[in-house]
Amino acid sequence: MKTLATAVAAALAAMALGLPSGATAQERTVKIAGFGAKSGVVRSFGVNSEAAMLAAAEDINKAGGIKLGDGAKGKVVVEFLDDRCTAEEGISVIRRIASADWLVAVGPTCSNVAEPLFGILQKKVGDAGDSGLQMPVFTDVAIKGGLAKISEWAFRNVPSEATMYSSLFNHVRTEFPQVKTIYGGVEEDFAHSRASWYAVMKDRANANGLQVLGESKWLLNDTNFATQVREMKKANPDAIAIAAHPFTTCGVLKEMQRQGVKPKLLIGLTSSSSLETLEGCAKQAEGMIIPTSFAPVNAQATAAAKSTAKFKGNADLHSMAAWENMFILKGVMESENVLAKPDSVQADRRKIRDGLAKLKTTDGLLGTTRRTADREAEKPYVFVRAKNGEWTVYHNPL
Amino acid sequence: MFDLLQSILDGVMFGATYALIGIGFTLVFGVMHKINMAYAAASVGGAYGGLLVLVAFKGAPAWAVFLGACLAGGILGYVVYLACFHFIPLGSPLATLMSTVGMLLLIDEVIVHSTDGMPQNYPAMFDDVMLQVGELSIRGDLLLIFGASVACMAALLALLYRTRLGLATRAVSQQPVAAQLCGIRVAQVNIATFVITGVLGGLAGALIGASVGALSPLLTVPLTVKGLIVTVIGGLGSIPGAIIAGLLVGGFENLFQQFRGVTERDLYVMLLLFVFLVFRPGGIFASGAGRD
Amino acid sequence: MDFYYGLAQIIGVHTLLGLSAYILLLTGQVSLAQAGFFAIGAYVAGMLTVLTGWPLLPALAVGGLVGAAVACAVGFPALRVRGLMLVIATLAFGEGVRLFFFNFDYQIARGDLRVGPLGGEGFRQIRYFPENGWTTLEVMLFIWAIVATVMAVLWWFDRSRYGAVLRAVGEDEVAAQSVGINLTAVKVSAMTIGGAIAGIGGGLYAHYTTHIEHTSFNILVATFALAYPIVGGLASVFGTLAAVVFVQGFLIEGLRFLGDWRNLLFGALIVLAMNLRPHGLIDARVLARLARAFGGGRRA
Numbered sequence: 003m004k005t006l007a008t009a010v011a012a013a014l015a016a017m018a019l020g021l022p023s024g025a026t027a028q029e030r031t032v033k034i035a036g037f038g039a040k041s042g043v044v045r046s047f048g049v050n051s052e053a054a055m056l057a058a059a060e061d062i063n064k065a066g067g068i069k070l071g072d073g074a075k076g077k078v079v080v081e082f083l084d085d086r087c088t089a090e091e092g093i094s095v096i097r098r099i100a101s102a103d104w105l106v107a108v109g110p111t112c113s114n115v116a117e118p119l120f121g122i123l124q125k126k127v128g129d130a131g132d133s134g135l136q137m138p139v140f141t142d143v144a145i146k147g148g149l150a151k152i153s154e155w156a157f158r159n160v161p162s163e164a165t166m167y168s169s170l171f172n173h174v175r176t177e178f179p180q181v182k183t184i185y186g187g188v189e190e191d192f193a194h195s196r197a198s199w200y201a202v203m204k205d206r207a208n209a210n211g212l213q214v215l216g217e218s219k220w221l222l223n224d225t226n227f228a229t230q231v232r233e234m235k236k237a238n239p240d241a242i243a244i245a246a247h248p249f250t251t252c253g254v255l256k257e258m259q260r261q262g263v264k265p266k267l268l269i270g271l272t273s274s275s276s277l278e279t280l281e282g283c284a285k286q287a288e289g290m291i292i293p294t295s296f297a298p299v300n301a302q303a304t305a306a307a308k309s310t311a312k313f314k315g316n317a318d319l320h321s322m323a324a325w326e327n328m329f330i331l332k333g334v335m336e337s338e339n340v341l342a343k344p345d346s347v348q349a350d351r352r353k354i355r356d357g358l359a360k361l362k363t364t365d366g367l368l369g370t371t372r373r374t375a376d377r378e379a380e381k382p383y384v385f386v387r388a389k390n391g392e393w394t395v396y397h398n399p400l
Numbered sequence: 401m402f403d404l405l406q407s408i409l410d411g412v413m414f415g416a417t418y419a420l421i422g423i424g425f426t427l428v429f430g431v432m433h434k435i436n437m438a439y440a441a442a443s444v445g446g447a448y449g450g451l452l453v454l455v456a457f458k459g460a461p462a463w464a465v466f467l468g469a470c471l472a473g474g475i476l477g478y479v480v481y482l483a484c485f486h487f488i489p490l491g492s493p494l495a496t497l498m499s500t501v502g503m504l505l506l507i508d509e510v511i512v513h514s515t516d517g518m519p520q521n522y523p524a525m526f527d528d529v530m531l532q533v534g535e536l537s538i539r540g541d542l543l544l545i546f547g548a549s550v551a552c553m554a555a556l557l558a559l560l561y562r563t564r565l566g567l568a569t570r571a572v573s574q575q576p577v578a579a580q581l582c583g584i585r586v587a588q589v590n591i592a593t594f595v596i597t598g599v600l601g602g603l604a605g606a607l608i609g610a611s612v613g614a615l616s617p618l619l620t621v622p623l624t625v626k627g628l629i630v631t632v633i634g635g636l637g638s639i640p641g642a643i644i645a646g647l648l649v650g651g652f653e654n655l656f657q658q659f660r661g662v663t664e665r666d667l668y669v670m671l672l673l674f675v676f677l678v679f680r681p682g683g684i685f686a687s688g689a690g691r692d
Numbered sequence: 693m694d695f696y697y698g699l700a701q702i703i704g705v706h707t708l709l710g711l712s713a714y715i716l717l718l719t720g721q722v723s724l725a726q727a728g729f730f731a732i733g734a735y736v737a738g739m740l741t742v743l744t745g746w747p748l749l750p751a752l753a754v755g756g757l758v759g760a761a762v763a764c765a766v767g768f769p770a771l772r773v774r775g776l777m778l779v780i781a782t783l784a785f786g787e788g789v790r791l792f793f794f795n796f797d798y799q800i801a802r803g804d805l806r807v808g809p810l811g812g813e814g815f816r817q818i819r820y821f822p823e824n825g826w827t828t829l830e831v832m833l834f835i836w837a838i839v840a841t842v843m844a845v846l847w848w849f850d851r852s853r854y855g856a857v858l859r860a861v862g863e864d865e866v867a868a869q870s871v872g873i874n875l876t877a878v879k880v881s882a883m884t885i886g887g888a889i890a891g892i893g894g895g896l897y898a899h900y901t902t903h904i905e906h907t908s909f910n911i912l913v914a915t916f917a918l919a920y921p922i923v924g925g926l927a928s929v930f931g932t933l934a935a936v937v938f939v940q941g942f943l944i945e946g947l948r949f950l951g952d953w954r955n956l957l958f959g960a961l962i963v964l965a966m967n968l969r970p971h972g973l974i975d976a977r978v979l980a981r982l983a984r985a986f987g988g989g990r991r992a
Contacts (some may be wrong), residue, residue, distance in 0.1 A: 506959030
């Protein structure tokens with residue numbers, strides 16, 4: 003009985019202990035929460051985003067911090083919470099963040115967390131009959147199309163695949179005149195990849211005069227691609243576009259090598275332009291072209307990558323969006339006169355939301371990003387190509 | 401017509417990987433009458449362990465990595481036994497089931513933490529060999545896996561029926577109390593079972609990794625499910641059953657995929673399992689009278 | 693406080709999930725199919741409130757009924773297999789349900805939006821709670837009213853003949869048959885009740901996450917459904933509750949301060965719990981002590 007009581011008490015204490023506490027009255031800290039997946043196959047995303055946010059916070063603090071509304075200086079404090087890529091935990095995490103004194107949350111990683119999470123936010127600002135959460139969420143990674151319009155408190159800084167692939171296929175039409183036909187490979191059970199092929203790549207390829215011969219389908223943890231690659235071989239396309247994540251992309255590429263399928267052009271999914279694909283199958287991915295919203299093409303991009311590496315994170319289009327978000331938030335906080343006082347938390351959150359909504363352009367590492375009316379982003383991009391085990395910039399339309 | 405045949409052949413060959421995993425599941429079940437849900441995870445874990453060979457000796461040949469995987473698998477098998485079976489009383493099958501689930505989660509997380517979840521390139525043997533039989537082509541490395549399954553089956557059957565350890569194992573599986581009365585140390589037999597299936601699992605994991613070309617934590621849960629299905633269809637405790645069931649499941653998978661597409665494929669595999677459960681609940685090779 | 697209310701909501705729904713497996717475990721049936729009934733309840737209740745505008749309580753009730761009906765249909769073939777074969781058969785069924793919803797499209801136009809389940813993309817915008825102005829506290833109280841009712845019903849079963857019959861079948865089928873207990877009726881009824889509970893839980897899940905997709909009902913969920921009653925102990929319904937609090941409250945939320953180690957400890961602590969307390973956190977001995985401390989008299 004006593005042991006049971008102590009066990010229950012300890013459990014309750016641990017539950018309470020876990021809740022982030024409020025800031026002390028003396029130092030003015032600007033608390034920005036990060037959250038995303040640090041478990042499972044998507045762990046690298048969380049690790050990289052956290053590193054980018056910590057690196058950005060360090061840079062901001064070194065340069066004097068954030069100028070607050072009453073003239074004081076605020077030190078940026080970042081904490082990253084793991085939502086394990088599950089909807090319930092993501093919702094729990096955002097409630098935890100909202101219950102404490104974090105001013106804004108950057109995340110999540112997974113689109114299947116973003117969608118439910120945005121769903122519990124207040125849909126329209128100021129709607130008294132809507133009991134949704136009033137917490138600004140600024141997404142760095144979750145890329146499934148059209149999510150930000152679910153709530154006016156949701157903002158995203160993710161690349162628009164429609165724009166990038168439009169440009170890519172336009173480029174293909176002019177630079178690769180020998181490529182006339184294209185065949186697709188798509189991960190059917192992952193909403194992002196699926197939408198990317200059917201709604202974006204296929205559509206844009208057609209629009210640019212390429213004949214789409216069809217597509218092969220598989221599931222995200224499939225391991226046998228013989229049938230699918232055989233279909234590709236039979237179709238004999240000039241180009242193959244693979245809308246899948248690194249694990250199955252590598253599986254398909256290796257099967258293609260085995261069956262001797264060598265298209266003139268290989269196109270990949272935006273998310274696959276990361277270290278993961280190269281770790282898995284650098285040799286087979288040689289020559290693959292992917293449009294991406296980050297590559298170290300200028301001084302500030304390289305510097306950001308170096309700072310992030312100090313915190314043991316990799317700089318790619320996902321983590322660098324988190325980096326950009328930090329600086330965008332700094333700008334918004336300063337222009338909206340955020341106070342960062344213990345009693346101004348909800349007011350600050352509203353100011354941040356309104357500030358983000360007002361933005362028409364933001365500074366991206368690759369150039370100016372345009373913000374759209376439904377709170378999404380149109381980011382500048384480059385095309386990268388896998389060469390000798392590295393993603394090198396192949397075409398820079400900037 | 402040839403497309404269909406080729407598709408089925410591809411599936412059957414890939415089914416050799418399921419066969420390998422199935423052998424381990426069915427063996428543990430046959431001896432201890434308990435399911436080890438952590439088996440596939442331990443096998444994949446063993447395969448990852450094999451990669452440590454590459455870390456230590458850059459450029460080591462594929463077979464060295466496979467050997468390392470066998471070793472790591474054996475060690476993991478022992479750890480799983482210790483954590484999930486040794487201390488829990490035999491009369492609590494639910495407790496061992498849950499503890500193996502906990503072990504599955506733990507092994508998964510350890511893999512994710514040490515590799516940050518990223519797929520790891522895996523060395524392969526004969527992965528560029530394609531044999532041509534008329535119009536049909538067969539993957540060389542899958543043939544190797546099939547050969548390995550048969551070899552493992554032969555080795556295990558020899559072990560079970562020709563050695564003292566095998567005798568003791570069969571005794572324990574049939575009548576643990578009587579076996580103890582005859583002086584057989586049940587704990588030792590169980591440890592041996594886990595280590596041997598662990599070694600087998602490590603080899604299975606390594607060969608699967610080689611056939612896919614990359615290792616990823618994504619492999620653990622689907623392999624667990626396939627392994628369990630193969631075990632049931634083949635007959636709980638029957639090693640040749642596991643092999644045949646593995647090939648069968650692989651072939652049907654591709655057949656269903658050909659006809660109904662990839663999104664409905666697994667649905668039909670489940671239906672196949674139900675058909676077996678209804679018409680032949682003991683599996684293809686129903687094992688001797690076993691309880692539960 | 694919002695966070696604690698949210699956590700209580702999660703604990704409530706997971707308790708329902710656990711209880712649906714609990715009642716089956718009492719009869720000795722280890723079922724990994726509960727996530728399937730959970731999914732059925734979720735999609736049915738979601739479709740009723742979103743597509744046809746039903747109020748929540750009737751939608752949940754129908755979700756539970758459909759779950760019960762499917763469970764009843766599953767209960768009969770499930771009699772043919774036992775022990776670990778049943779585990780795998782129910783696992784396959786659960787996966788089958790998930791795959792069904794993976795392929796299930798049913799959208800209607802609502803103004804310029806299309807609403808309804810869309811196969812792999814899931815079923816979005818199930819916004820009954822926020823649209824009707826329910827606060828987190830109100831949702832939590834609603835969920836717990838349902839959970840308390842279900843727990844009360846199961847607790848009452850345990851004190852009545854039905855509970856004794858369930859446990860008798862679980863302990864020794866042959867002996868139970870020999871005293872005239874109809875095995876079929878008992879097992880199928882347990883499966884049906886389990887399906888109903890899971891269906892209601894699923895309906896609640898759909899509404900408080902606002903977006904469901906086939907991956908929300910995968911093998912891991914099915915395993916957790918089973919884990920709660922096993923880790924908690926089969927002696928009483930409070931065992932399952934204790935296990936849910938242990939897993940969701942302590943392991944998942946309470947250990948956050950450990951950062952990265954939390955995930956590693958998750959599996960390890962479950963293994964430890966099973967080794968230290970193989971009959972569950974609240975087993976018969978603990979229950980007896982609690983009964984003596986609170987009740988004084990002997991349990992019926």
